[in-house]
Amino acid sequence: MASLLYRLGRMSFRQRRYFVLLWVAVLAACSFAALSAPTAEEDGFSIPGTESQKAFDLLDERFPGDNAEGADARIVFAAPDGQKVTARENRAAVEKVVDTIARGSQVEDASPPFAPNAVSEDATTAFATVTYSVSSDELSEATSAALMDAVEDGRAAGLTVEVGGSVVDGGPELGGVTELIGIAVAALVLFITFRAMVAAGLPLITALIGLGAGVCVIVAAGMSTTTITLALMLGLAVGIDYALFIVSRYRAERAGGHAPEEAAGRAVGTAGSAVVFAGATVVIALAGLSVAGVPMLTDMGLAAAGTVVIAVLVALTLLPALVGFFPQAVLPRAQRRTATAPSTAPSAVPAPAPGKESGPESRKKPGKESGKEPAGSRWARFVVRRPLATLLLSVAGLGAVAVPALDLQLTLPGDEAQPTSTTQRRAYDALAEGFGPGFNGPLTIVVDTRGADDAKAAVAQARTALTATDGVVDVSPATFNEAGDTAIISAVPSTGPSASATKDLVRTIRSEATDLKATSGASMWVTGQTAMNIDVSNKVTAALVPYLTVVVGLAVLLLMLVFRSVLVPLKAALGFLLSVAAAFGVIVAVFQWGWLADLFGVAQTGPVMSMMPIFLIGVVFGLAMDYEVFLVTRIREAHVHGESPTQAVVTGFRHSARVVVAAAVIMIAVFAGFIGMADSMIKMLGLGLAAAVLFDAFVVRMTIVPAALALLGHAAWRLPGWLDRLLPDLDVEGERLTRALATEHPAPAAASSREESVNA
Missing domain, CATH: 1.20.1640.10 (Multidrug efflux transporter AcrB transmembrane domain)
Structure with a gap:
């Protein structure tokens, strides 16, 4: 290659x-x-193989046309302190807002703002749901402007008016001021390096x-x-x-x-x-x-x-x-x-490594600069002189940072994770305060009665069981399809969508479906956004161990190919696991426990985004192998050329430490730039990746790796003969290339003497 x-x-x-x-x-x-290219379709939330997806597909089949992918808006009204939203003036203002929105060109339907169950028990909060005939990314600017103008009119009348739903879900943030700062830091690091x-x-x-x-x-x-x-x-x-x-x-x-x-x-x-x-x-x-x-x-x-x-x-x-x-x-x-x-002809002069920009500069007058040992090799000498203490201290430090990861809780948060400055978050909070925390995450119960002798009796039995279930505060009347063989029931939990108690409630209802099937012949399924979020979290969590096994196994195999060693790949894989665990610890401490939450702009603490761990593992694995290859190949090259294991570490660091440090700082700057964005998943991903690179580059690769190699000595570079014959030689360091060039083009004497001067 x-x-x-x-x-x-x-x-x-x-x-x-x-x-x-x-x-x-x-x-x-x-x-x-x-x-x-045509505009990409709006994201579909599909999770094949889960109960919630099966129930959703059943709804598409039995209720054709009722599950259109049009945008929706939930307009939430809260009366001023001490007043009721049903008071005459407030009621008139609410109705005016809804009527204005309902007359919009792309509006399909608008529910009455004072319909049953649309007003809180204390009459301080009410809501209306508006559905549109097009998806959120197809809404015209005029329609969006009409919605927000009507909302402002309601606010001018003295009401608190907020909007939730897909109509206000913006697209992903593609950049920001902090990301530009990250690029600027990368530019500065590059200039300092070169x-x-x-x-x-x-x-x-x-x-x-x-x-x-x-x-x-x-x-x-x-x-x-x-x-x-x-x-x-x-x-x-x-x-x-x-x-x-x-x-x-x-x-x-x-x-x-x-x-x-x-x-x-x-x-x-x-x-x-x-x-x-x-x-x-x-x-x-x-x-x-x-x-x-x-x-x-x-x-x-x-x-x-x-x-x-x-x-x-x-x-x-x-x-x-x-x-x-x-x-x-x-x-x-x-x-x-x-x-x-x-000359343009190849020469065989071996090049000094990156970071040691020698040549004519090395022939300066003798002085401090010409004889000063690079910082990388000084650090390597420090580590190899105290390898055991350095190794234990580094592992203990990463282990301490990783402790919060033991409390890792996963979910797919919704509007509750949005910043409090957004209208959708304020709408979420108003509904939770007026109607209870579970109102924002109702469960959709689908009852398939095709296997039942009496469809209505089976659905009535399901409603009775749901009403008696602990954790359910409200059960809606059943809505049948035209064929009368499928019914939809809405159940409101007593806890919020991302609460662990809500997950337990979903499991309880699904277990009750077994009893319903046995006694009536009807099947009962749980779906809806909350149930789908729970199923995604469960599915991703179940995939973590297999994915981690594949990734770590792949790391060991690939590094065996590169370094022709068994212990070096195992050491690299263990270091990778330490980096990931420490990064998880940082994420849990900040986003779940709330440590330094204000510093990082975390608006709401709670369970971690369920897709975060598998993202982090995949990305950090690749980046960790980057630094492992660029750093350890130089160490192996020095050892192959006859240097002792400890001296090879020092030589390798002298050649590559500066560039690896620069690369790591650039990575950290780029990833940290995403911390300033409003989206909680992007913010979490940015912090997690920045922390992981920090730990992996500076603690694992720059500290644990040289300490471990010094302790292992010659054993670090041994590979059983049968395995050596079995594994292909990728020649990542280009050793065969160098030998071939040396054979075909003998080194000019002038160039050789110059190189001796460079390395002096």
């Missing part, structure tokens, strides 16, 4: 104009396809190009806009990081005396090989999200995986092409003035 990528890197550099034009054409084609404006700018430019192409492909494929958020996060982060590694390796190859084209080929052949492997792990982990069996989760994973694939292709082809236009400008200023291009 390294030889193939070496040739690709040289060709991209040499034919740079054609490659740039190719990517411009690709981006233009993707943009045209996205603009020409000390050259062009070298800092190229990773940003290529990442944005890849991200633009990826998002356009998602839109052109007709995927829902909710799939874009994860693609934005990962596409931007890995796009910058992959380009960072290749640019850094190019500069190192130039410092080793190679001509620009040769340096580009070697950079893509070596660092590019690691990029391909790292990208493959991320793609596999994201595609594996389909194991949960939730279509929305599968779509998000595939969309993000596609964006990562594009980021890898951009790094391997467009980046070396752009470097070809600025072969000198990407170098440090001092090296730029003295850098020469001796």
Whole structure:
């Protein structure tokens, strides 16, 4: 693979104009396809195989036309303190608001605001439901404006008026001020790392190009806009990081005396090989999200995986092409003035590693700078001198951070998780206060009487059982379909939609269905938004262990291929589990327990988003393997060349620590940028990923890994002979490429002496 990528890197550099034009054409084609694609359908909440989905499908079959996907709005009215909403003036104001909305062009129906069960017992709160003939994303601006104008008229009359429902559910946030700050931090880190404006700018430019192409492909494929958020996060982060590694390796190859084209080929052949492997792990982990069996989760994973694939292709082809236009400008200023291009033919001079930008700079006057040991190697020496204490302290620290994860509770929250500044959250709170917390999450009970001798008697028995069930505060009359063989009953719980007691209630009602079936022959199913949320949480939770097993097993296998070792992959997998556990601990502490909730803008504490753990595991797995590969390959390379295990750790850190730290800081900055967004899932995902990268890069990879390698010694790099023969050699470090180039093109003496000076 390294030889193939070496040739690709040289060709991209040499034919740079054609490659740039190719990517411009690709981006233009993707943009045209996205603009020409029909509007994606509104997200369907489908969870195949669950009881709530089966009941929903039964409703579609038995009540045709009654489950149209039109938008809905619930208008909530609250009277001023000390007044009742049924007072004459307040009543007139409420009716005027509803009448105004009902006259809208896209309105299909509006329920009376003072219908039975639409006014709270204390008469302080009332609501009306408005349904539209089109979905929320098809509502015209005039219809939305008419709704909000009528609401403002009600507020002007002295009422508190709030709106809930799908009509006010905005699309996913695609960016914000904090995300721009994250990009700015990434730019600053790149400039500090490279000390050259062009070298800092190229990773940003290529990442944005890849991200633009990826998002356009998602839109052109007709995927829902909710799939874009994860693609934005990962596409931007890995796009910058992959380009960072290749640019850094190019500069190192130039410092080793190679001509620009040769340096580009070697950079893509070596660092590019690691990029391909790292990208493959991320793609596999994201595609594996389909194991949960939730279509929305599968779509998000595939969309993000596609964006990562594009980021890898951009790094391997467009980046070396752009470097070809600025072969000198990407170098440090001092090296730029003295850098020469001796020959385009490959030379065998081994390059110093990224982060050690030597060459002409190393021939400065003797002084502090020329003899100063890099911070990475100083840190590695500190760790390998005290490996056991460092290892125990790091593991104990991550374990302490992970303790809150033992209390992890999962759910799919609704409007209660919205910020209090939103009208849908205020509508939710008003209904909960006026009608009880369970009013926002009624359960829909579907009774199929085709197997019953007496349909009406069977439904009456079901209503009686529901009324007598603890935790149910209200049961509606049954509504039959035209055929009279299916009935719908609404049951209002005493607790909120995301409460654990509501989950217990759903299980209780489903267990009662067995008794109903035995005595009457009728089947009873529980569905509705609350039940579907509970089923999604249960399904995703059940998939966590199998998914984690697959991911960890894959990590061990892939790292065996890379490092030709058994203990190194096991150590890497255990470190990954520590990072994930600590990240879960942070999420639970902030979003569930409320620690530092105000600092992170968490409007409502409660159970964690049910899809968060499996997202976090998949993404962090890929990123953890990135740092493991880029860091440990250098350590293994030094050990293979004869250095002792502890000295190999120091050498590897001297070559790669600076770049890995820069990559981690960029990742953290990009992910942290999403913390400032209003959507609770995006905020949670941003904080979780930022924390996971922080723990994995700085505690696991930069501390636990060198300590463990120092303790394991030579045993860390042993692989049984039979397994060595069985596993293919991927040559991620490009060792065979280097040997082949050394054989075909003996190193020039001048270049060799220069390299000796560089390494001095």
